[in-house]
Amino acid sequence: xxxxxxxxxxxxxxxxxxxxxPLPIIAISGIDPIAVYSATFNVISRNPLTLFEILVYTTPLxxxxxxxxxxxxxxxxxIGGEGQLWIGGLLATVVALYLELPSFIIIPxxxxxxxxxxxGWVIIPAILKVKYNVxxxxxxxxxxxxxxxxxxxLLCGPLRDPKFLFxxxxxxxxEARLPIxxxxxxxxxxLIIAIxxxxxxxxxxxxxxxxxxxxxxxxxxxxxxxxxxxxSRTILLAAIISGGLCGLSGMVTLSGIQHRLLxxxxxxxxxMGFWGYGFMGIAIALLAGNKVLATIGTSFIFGLLTYxxxxxxxxxxxxxxxxMTIEGVILLSVISLIRxxxxxx
Amino acid sequence: xxxAVTYIVYTMLVYATPILLAASGELISERAGxxxxxxxxxxxxxxxxxxxxxxxxxxxxxxxxxxxxxxxxAGTIIALFEVIIGCDYIVTGIGFNIMMxxxxxxxxxxxxxxxxxxxxxxxxxxxxxxxxxxxxxIIGKVLFSQHILTYIAFLLVLPLWFLLNKTTWGLKIRASGxxxxxxxxxxxxxxxxxxxxSIIGNIFIALAGISLCLELTKTFMHVMTAxxxxxxxxxxxxxxxxxxxxxxxxxxxxxxxxxxxxxQAFKVPLPYxxxxxxxxxVTIAFxxxxxxxxxxxxxxxxxxxxxx
Numbered sequence: 203x204x205x206x207x208x209x210x211x212x213x214x215x216x217x218x219x220x221x222x223x224p225l226p227i228i229a230i231s232g233i234d235p236i237a238v239y240s241a242t243f244n245v246i247s248r249n250p251l252t253l254f255e256i257l258v259y260t261t262p263l264x265x266x267x268x269x270x271x272x273x274x275x276x277x278x279x280x281i282g283g284e285g286q287l288w289i290g291g292l293l294a295t296v297v298a299l300y301l302e303l304p305s306f307i308i309i310p311x312x313x314x315x316x317x318x319x320x321x322g323w324v325i326i327p328a329i330l331k332v333k334y335n336v337x338x339x340x341x342x343x344x345x346x347x348x349x350x351x352x353x354x355x356l357l358c359g360p361l362r363d364p365k366f367l368f369x370x371x372x373x374x375x376x377e378a379r380l381p382i383x384x385x386x387x388x389x390x391x392x393l394i395i396a397i398x399x400x401x402x403x404x405x406x407x408x409x410x411x412x413x414x415x416x417x418x419x420x421x422x423x424x425x426x427x428x429x430x431x432x433x434s435r436t437i438l439l440a441a442i443i444s445g446g447l448c449g450l451s452g453m454v455t456l457s458g459i460q461h462r463l464l465x466x467x468x469x470x471x472x473x474m475g476f477w478g479y480g481f482m483g484i485a486i487a488l489l490a491g492n493k494v495l496a497t498i499g500t501s502f503i504f505g506l507l508t509y510x511x512x513x514x515x516x517x518x519x520x521x522x523x524x525x526m527t528i529e530g531v532i533l534l535s536v537i538s539l540i541r542x543x544x545x546x547x
Numbered sequence: 548x549x550x551a552v553t554y555i556v557y558t559m560l561v562y563a564t565p566i567l568l569a570a571s572g573e574l575i576s577e578r579a580g581x582x583x584x585x586x587x588x589x590x591x592x593x594x595x596x597x598x599x600x601x602x603x604x605x606x607x608x609x610x611x612x613x614x615x616x617x618x619x620x621a622g623t624i625i626a627l628f629e630v631i632i633g634c635d636y637i638v639t640g641i642g643f644n645i646m647m648x649x650x651x652x653x654x655x656x657x658x659x660x661x662x663x664x665x666x667x668x669x670x671x672x673x674x675x676x677x678x679x680x681x682x683x684x685i686i687g688k689v690l691f692s693q694h695i696l697t698y699i700a701f702l703l704v705l706p707l708w709f710l711l712n713k714t715t716w717g718l719k720i721r722a723s724g725x726x727x728x729x730x731x732x733x734x735x736x737x738x739x740x741x742x743x744x745s746i747i748g749n750i751f752i753a754l755a756g757i758s759l760c761l762e763l764t765k766t767f768m769h770v771m772t773a774x775x776x777x778x779x780x781x782x783x784x785x786x787x788x789x790x791x792x793x794x795x796x797x798x799x800x801x802x803x804x805x806x807x808x809x810x811q812a813f814k815v816p817l818p819y820x821x822x823x824x825x826x827x828x829v830t831i832a833f834x835x836x837x838x839x840x841x842x843x844x845x846x847x848x849x850x851x852x853x854x855x
Contacts, residue, residue, distance in 0.1 A: 530646020
């Protein structure tokens, strides 16, 4: 018996497994799953507009997913998306708080600064990888807590708003915020930026020479070398694109969602950078398979999961950390399913 | 002055213990060709289980046993994915870590914080004072008044070196990591060797978690391992996959990790977050220096697929 499944069938099965397999743990820990579901349904039915929150969480995830997708295609395992997001968000905050400029100048400036911040945070692991062949998994991973701790130190010191007990910055001025595109919700123009980013990455990967080189380097470095492709340069460029997009997602989170820098800026802030949008991005990029446009769908799924995790925490008392378990199960199922029943690529 | 130095060296060794244990475990499984990136999650869960069992039963021994059983389970899970199914090691590791970090935090909030309404301390493993030797002025305090797992970690290095380099078992482990196909052709069950190496490695990693929780902090926090697992992996790289060379490295990292506590004790006015970043920055810097000189086991990160 040989069943061969395509990547998208596997993705759907993995997500279903991720939702079903951890249920016994919830039940064992003394929470009634049915009560949780009905409480969640109550919250949603009382105010259906909260469903648009899904799109709010989808926005940064989509940008990170597209960014990591590029890096993963060259086999550059950028696990540092979380750190790049924090640095991007930090630089954008500084610009927004200390420069008083009209909207049409400050928002592009924040975008540029955050992209540069993300690139700056990925460039050291990338150079170490292409020059000395240093394992990028460890270097990018360890740069996450550094970024979160730097932001944390600044939040306790110079950037802190003295009016509040919590360690957080002042609200950024209205000029620096992205406009709301769906009235009555928090869905901002960041969503448009995110979709544009995915389309941009799609064009780079499918229509340009760089995209062709990225696919070559990722699928067979030897063949790429014989074809005269400069592997180091391709990996470096892919890493720069990915870091830049991760940094940009920090700016979008800041100016579209949070409007200030705080420890809960991304879910990873309370986890010292070992969790957060950057880590969900890994699953988003992997589940997207071979087409970057699929990250729109997979990031929506993770936006939905994030939204549900918050609602369930408020209504049912299921800690939102449980979401990490779900993602872990999804990742483990998808890779083992690809090995066991996946098609030959 | 002497008291200060004694305190610093003592703390350094206490902090070095989990790193040394984790690195030893990781080295064993990497010599067999299994890169265990799930080390962080495995260690964290061991810490949580030993903490929770000790808290609810009040018996440290039970806590340690439960932690070790978790090591066995974690080794089996990792081996199932990486050895039997042959999945990508990086994704398995990342997935396992995320799952375990989330699970520990979830269970911690559900079973401990919301029940006790505070974060309780446990009694933990008490220090062992070796008779007579612990009376020696400075050395007695530093070397002979440590916790049990510190002695175990440092004393096990030489037997492990002997086991890996001078015995048939060690040869089988190393051969499975260097050239699994040839080893398989010689009649060694590579899959079984890798499976067992992963389990033994994870038992050491679980010991690291237990030592961290029951000896060092005596309580539990979200992500309390603070990348010690990943540091242990980089330490294995720096050591060139030679277990004896783990000793100086882990003591050095013990020093780096003890810095926030030491600085607090001497009231040095530096933001503690900056001190916390030091181990990570040092690791990234070291990685760039060390990588050119060392050679990993040839079949590391290459799954061995059983061909019938």
